[in-house]
Amino acid sequence: MGALCRLPGIGRKTAERLALHLARARPEEARALAAAVARVGAEVNTCARCRNLADRDPCAICADPARDSGLLCVVESPADLAAMEAAGAYRGLYFVLSGALSPLDGVGPGQLGLDALTRRAAEGVRELIIATNSTVEGEATADLVAQSLARPGLLISRLGYGMPVGGDLKYIDGLTIARALESRRRREPGGS
């Protein structure tokens, strides 16, 4: 399951379906599918610097001199990195963890890639922005990253919680409302 989750574009639910399918398939079918997956895997490269899927190493993001190399955004997966890039608001670099902490899937602290992250964060990074998901696993991962990477001179931050843009209060869950209230901001009469 853990390994399936780390395939590009494969979320947790799809991985579960795939795992179920594999478990039920005849042995020769399962072997053929596994071989096909291995071939695809061999064609996709990983950037050694950010661990994102890439067609070259370093990837285009890591190699871009216009990006701020003092900012390092930590995400759970290549899909999360893609969402962050699509938002178009971030101009720093990335580090892709091997998913989130999930003991039942065999992803413990040793499997996340914290050693590699610690080395990477020592290379001129002034702020580490933890952008793991706001799920239970993502929060546990954020806690662990913050604890493991803490050192003087490194600012560690976490994406803000609150109302999604376009959200209607009456359809937003209570935990999110509570966070939005907690993270309320002073509003100046002129600006936003």
Next chain:
Amino acid sequence: MGALCRLPGIGRKTAERLALHLARARPEEARALAAAVARVGAEVNTCARCRNLADRDPCAICADPARDSGLLCVVESPADLAAMEAAGAYRGLYFVLSGALSPLDGVGPGQLGLDALTRRAAEGVRELIIATNSTVEGEATADLVAQSLARPGLLISRLGYGMPVGGDLKYIDGLTIARALESRRRREPGGS
């Protein structure tokens, strides 16, 4: 449409369906429906202080001495107030606007209830928390409230924007990601 939206439990979409239905109905049908709505309306009272629907005036929230009367949370509708209460994180008082700015629905600055809000905010309020929706109309309303209510000694704040709790980055829209990044917070190693 504006009037229909202000009925308890009637959202914008339901109001649109109702309005369409009324426009297509035979005159006697429409009159009968209007009379039924008027009867229901007469049975529901409004709290003069917060303008929430209530069975007595002042309502149970406004009359509760345990709540912090220095905090006033401004919402668009009774349904939004109910969502805020259900979140269980707020211990101040409320003020319910007559919806959000929506010129096409005939809700302009004069229809929102800003005069009543201004008078209410002068009664010992130290912080006004604007909790209008994060839709285009809700944001325009938040701007107008912040501009109209500004006075020395009154702190005006707005609910925070960011990731919804339980959210997965790859399914969150780009504008929300951009806001979550903008509103990121320093993370201490020990706490959250």
